[in-house]
Amino acid sequence: MKKLFLPLIMLLIVFTLTACKSGIEVAFKVDGETYETIELEEAGALSSLPRPEKDGYFFLGWHLDEDFEERFDYRSVVEESITLYARFIEDDGELNTVLTDELSIPDYEGKSFFEDGIGEVELLACRDGDTADFTDGEQDFRVRYLGLDTPESGHLYEPWGVAASRYACELKENADTIVLERDEAAGDRGTYRRELAYVWADGRLLNLELIELAYSPGVGAGELKYGFDMRLAHDKANLTGLGIHTQEDPDFNYDAPVETTIENIVQNPEDYRQASINLEGVVAAKVGQHAFIQSLDGEYGIFFYIGYAATERLEIGYEVRIENAQVYHDGKPFDGLFLTNFGGATITPNVDNLDAEYTVHTTPFSDLTFEKTGLPYAYEDLLITEIETLAGDILSMTLEDESGDTMRVYQLYEPPLLNDTQHSLMPRAHRVNADNFEEGMRIDIRMNLSEVEGELAFVLSHRDDITILD
Numbered sequence: 376m377k378k379l380f381l382p383l384i385m386l387l388i389v390f391t392l393t394a395c396k397s398g399i400e401v402a403f404k405v406d407g408e409t410y411e412t413i414e415l416e417e418a419g420a421l422s423s424l425p426r427p428e429k430d431g432y433f434f435l436g437w438h439l440d441e442d443f444e445e446r447f448d449y450r451s452v453v454e455e456s457i458t459l460y461a462r463f464i465e466d467d468g469e470l471n472t473v474l475t476d477e478l479s480i481p482d483y484e485g486k487s488f489f490e491d492g493i494g495e496v497e498l499l500a501c502r503d504g505d506t507a508d509f510t511d512g513e514q515d516f517r518v519r520y521l522g523l524d525t526p527e528s529g530h531l532y533e534p535w536g537v538a539a540s541r542y543a544c545e546l547k548e549n550a551d552t553i554v555l556e557r558d559e560a561a562g563d564r565g566t567y568r569r570e571l572a573y574v575w576a577d578g579r580l581l582n583l584e585l586i587e588l589a590y591s592p593g594v595g596a597g598e599l600k601y602g603f604d605m606r607l608a609h610d611k612a613n614l615t616g617l618g619i620h621t622q623e624d625p626d627f628n629y630d631a632p633v634e635t636t637i638e639n640i641v642q643n644p645e646d647y648r649q650a651s652i653n654l655e656g657v658v659a660a661k662v663g664q665h666a667f668i669q670s671l672d673g674e675y676g677i678f679f680y681i682g683y684a685a686t687e688r689l690e691i692g693y694e695v696r697i698e699n700a701q702v703y704h705d706g707k708p709f710d711g712l713f714l715t716n717f718g719g720a721t722i723t724p725n726v727d728n729l730d731a732e733y734t735v736h737t738t739p740f741s742d743l744t745f746e747k748t749g750l751p752y753a754y755e756d757l758l759i760t761e762i763e764t765l766a767g768d769i770l771s772m773t774l775e776d777e778s779g780d781t782m783r784v785y786q787l788y789e790p791p792l793l794n795d796t797q798h799s800l801m802p803r804a805h806r807v808n809a810d811n812f813e814e815g816m817r818i819d820i821r822m823n824l825s826e827v828e829g830e831l832a833f834v835l836s837h838r839d840d841i842t843i844l845d
Contacts, residue, residue, distance in 0.1 A: 400456040403437065405429070410461065418454040424603065432463035433611050435473065436603065446477065449603045468615055474604050475584040480575045483554045487511065488572070492557040498547050503528045504539035504590060506569070507547060509555065519569040520582050521561050522605045523591040526619065530682020531717045532649060532701055534624035539590035543581060550576040560598045573601065583608055589618025632699050637670040637677050640702055641746050644712050647702040651717060654700075658693045659733040660751045660823050662836050663805065667749055667823050668697070668714070673734030676749025678713040678825060686722060694728040697721070711748050711826025735821065740780035743824060743831055752833065753821045756844065759814055770809045774820070774833075783832040784822060807838045817844045 399415040403425055411425050427434055437447040437459040447459050464473060481493060488494035488511055499508040499515055504525030508517050528536035547553060554575040557563065565571045574581040583601060585591045586608040593609035596602035613620045628649040635654055640647045659669040659676060666689045669676045681689070688695065701717030735751045760781065761773040770786040786807050821840040822833035
């Protein structure tokens with residue numbers, strides 16, 4: 376019995392040693408000392424990576440060499456035992472882009488974003504810090520950037536939103552090459568059917584850079600391809616307390632809402648820039664769900680961009696009280712001076728005056744001024760001297776009045792997106808069919824005076840506002 380028992384013990388020892396030897400060992404070293412060891416039973420990716428700490432320093436990820444020349448990709452398959460080395464940089468309390476600087480763009484030459492998941496594109500329009508419209512030459516589409524969420528700077532304004540948008544837009548607008556990259560872990564599309572992607576501007580990952588510079592938190596990084604770097608970038612920026620991480624935005628107005636009038640805002644726009652306000656007025660025109668609000672005396676107007684929240688409280692003829700809206704200027708190319716639905720502005724119709732009078736002006740072109748923007752105008756027998764379609768399929772016409780003065784007119788809506796289910800400033804049913812018009816035609820028209828890229832111009836509200844004369 377004892378003779379039989381001894382060989383069994385020996386076999387068990389041999390089996391155990393063999394099993395251990397077949398394992399894959401990943402050793403993590405910090406300053407030359409073994410920090411942690413993980414053993415894999417078979418080749419595969421590491422489910423998690425340790426995050427060591429060191430006083431006065433910030434952990435900058437794991438590398439395959441002691442000189443920190445080759446970063447370890449946490450999603451790579453480990454097939455044999457390796458040693459990883461922790462890299463640290465001194466925590467000087469300042470923001471930096473060291474993670475972005477060292478990241479290399481994948482090969483994209485000759486590839487297509489839609490077919491291959493990566494490809495070169497052109498910028499059509501910069502929407503805000505984490506959204507933009509692009510074209511690959513065959514279709515135009517909107518992209519929501521992966522792994523971040525910059526503060527708002529459109530239908531509402533949040534601290535650091537304008538700064539984040541300005542920084543992201545300048546990088547893209549000045550880039551010689553823009554490349555979009557998908558991530559299988561995220562899927563193809565997000566909210567509003569926007570494409571999801573990483574954005575590389577001249578070889579730099581914009582998503583990561585915005586997080587490193589504290590323009591955005593790292594959001595939903597999870598198992599994303601660059602998720603580990605994004606989490607490191609978020610934590611590194613957070614330690615500085617700068618930007619979105621508790622620092623006040625010097626360009627943001629934090630004051631409580633003030634009681635004012637449309638006239639005061641129009642005459643003193645810089646005094647109300649980004650201010651939260653309360654005022655009263657009458658809905659004189661609409662573009663889609665957005666409204667032009669006229670002062671109660673009919674002499675001043677302002678555009679009210681309410682974002683994506685449709686409301687029945689803004690119907691033409693309604694006298695309304697608007698509270699906690701925000702004033703901005705040129706946040707979008709076509710708005711000029713406008714109100715936004717900041718923080719969910721309260722819109723209260725005066726139920727005793729839902730058919731209020733408002734003024735449709737007939738001011739000659741030569742007498743129009745920026746103080747008269749935001750108001751509706753009507754003209755008869757105008758001559759179409761030029762018609763063109765601008766980038767984004769925006770219809771533009773030049774109209775001449777009886778005195779020979781001219782004004783530009785735009786049918787404005789957001790650039791064409793991936794499909795018609797996405798949000799648009801002007802519903803398709805309201806748009807003018809450009810094929811119905813030609814140079815030399817005479818028309819009667821109702822329009823709203825606004826500002827387009829710093830110039831006075833009219834914008835159309837509805838296709839029914841144009842009558843072609845025989």
